[in-house]
Amino acid sequence: EAQVTQNPRYLITVTGKKLTVTCSQNMNHEYMSWYRQDPGLGLRQIYYSMNVEVTDKGDVPEGYKVSRKEKRNFPLILESPSPNQTSLYFCASSLAFSSYEQYFGPGTRLTVT
Amino acid sequence: GQQLNQSPQSMFIQEGEDVSMNCTSSSIFNTWLWYKQDPGEGPVLLIALYKAGELTSNGRLTAQFGITRKDSFLNISASIPSDVGIYFCAGQPSMMDSNYQLIWGAGTKLIIKP
Numbered sequence: 001e002a003q004v005t006q007n008p009r010y011l012i013t014v015t016g017k018k019l020t021v022t023c024s025q026n027m028n029h030e031y032m033s034w035y036r037q038d039p040g041l042g043l044r045q046i047y048y049s050m051n052v053e054v055t056d057k058g059d060v061p062e063g064y065k066v067s068r069k070e071k072r073n074f075p076l077i078l079e080s081p082s083p084n085q086t087s088l089y090f091c092a093s094s095l096a097f098s099s100y101e102q103y104f105g106p107g108t109r110l111t112v113t
Numbered sequence: 114g115q116q117l118n119q120s121p122q123s124m125f126i127q128e129g130e131d132v133s134m135n136c137t138s139s140s141i142f143n144t145w146l147w148y149k150q151d152p153g154e155g156p157v158l159l160i161a162l163y164k165a166g167e168l169t170s171n172g173r174l175t176a177q178f179g180i181t182r183k184d185s186f187l188n189i190s191a192s193i194p195s196d197v198g199i200y201f202c203a204g205q206p207s208m209m210d211s212n213y214q215l216i217w218g219a220g221t222k223l224i225i226k227p
Binding site for chain 1: 119122144146153154155156157158161201203205214215217218219220
């Protein structure tokens with residue numbers, strides 16, 4: 001089944017404790033992206049990757065890191081999480097950067113205390 | 114960054130009613146997309162529009178790419194309980210420096226009155 005998977009689905013952590021949210025897609029998509037969703041603000045892009053080893057900042061990149069060493073995986077790293085990073089996070093992928101039809105993962109709900 | 118104005122923010126409707134929502138921008142867009150997010154899940158693409166004036170249907174859903182290229186509309190006919198969720202519009206601006214990234218609306222939450 002073609003899908004985007006994220007792990008974990010739920011995470012409660014404390015300020016400053018490094019964490020990684022994994023994202024994997026099995027559709028051989030070139031383009032991958034991370035979003036955060038907050039009430040009333042919709043989806044805001046954190047980082048995106050047009051292909052392996054090519055990443056760029058989205059609208060809200062501060063406090064996040066990403067890497068794209070393989071085509072299928074695009075982990076999101078929070079080196080020192082803070083409470084304002086409490087949010088619902090989505091990974092998405094599409095065939096290419098010019099293909100705007102993105103497929104989303106199920107989401108990761110992160111709480112930082 | 115640039116934003117889309119999506120309205121209404123939320124809608125309370127009776128089962129069987131028709132629903133309309135829209136997205137507007139101050140600049141021209143090349144592509145409009147409509148997504149639906151069910152509770153506890155990620156957004157799923159409903160309809161993609163690529164040409165000004167284009168009218169596309171997906172079952173009871175119909176979306177239109179506005180003639181001015183600055184807006185898009187989504188209509189749902191004869192709503193049913195499974196239509197509840199958040200509907201997002203997204204668009205790709207035609208500006209040279211848009212970097213090809215999608216711009217997202219804040220969402221329209223659809224709630225069906227019991």
